[in-house]
Amino acid sequence: MLNVFRMFGMMGGERVESSSSGALEVDAIIAGGVREKPDVGALASRKERAITVLVWNYHDDDLPGPPADVALTVSGIGARRALVHHYRVDGAHGNSYEVWKQLGSPQTPTPSQYAQMERASQLALLSSPEWRTAPDARMTLRFSLPRQGVSLITVSW
Numbered sequence: 001m002l003n004v005f006r007m008f009g010m011m012g013g014e015r016v017e018s019s020s021s022g023a024l025e026v027d028a029i030i031a032g033g034v035r036e037k038p039d040v041g042a043l044a045s046r047k048e049r050a051i052t053v054l055v056w057n058y059h060d061d062d063l064p065g066p067p068a069d070v071a072l073t074v075s076g077i078g079a080r081r082a083l084v085h086h087y088r089v090d091g092a093h094g095n096s097y098e099v100w101k102q103l104g105s106p107q108t109p110t111p112s113q114y115a116q117m118e119r120a121s122q123l124a125l126l127s128s129p130e131w132r133t134a135p136d137a138r139m140t141l142r143f144s145l146p147r148q149g150v151s152l153i154t155v156s157w
Contacts, residue, residue, distance in 0.1 A: 063147075077139065
């Protein structure tokens with residue numbers, strides 16, 4: 001959870017419009033939670049030379065489920081080429097709790113186990129940053145987002 005707050009801290013600037021075909025209505029979430037299908041939503045912000053989008057795949061039941069196939073279109077890019085950073089928090093990235101469980105949930109971790117959990121607690125890139133073309137000031141990024149996963153995409157120029 002701490003890394004999701006780190007992601008929010010990396011957004012900054014001005015909030016801009018975002019939409020998702022997989023997002024649930026707020027009234028439906030308040031009335032019945034997120035139990036039938038997951039909420040796959042997005043939040044976006046813009047700085048002078050960057051656009052940042054937070055994308056999530058959430059379900060109330062922390063059980064295995066299918067990943068969401070995301071096609072994220074970012075528009076308003078101020079250059080023909082832009083650098084894309086993709087950060088991820090899920091069961092395998094930026095998640096010391098999952099490592100703690102894999103270690104057998106030790107009540108008193110050894111120094112080695114503590115070091116493993118500390119490394120796993122860092123916000124991590126899903127892949128190396130890459131330069132992408134932005135014809136017509138837009139680009140579409142496609143990725144799979146695991147259930148209970150959160151991605152932060154930063155497009156800068």
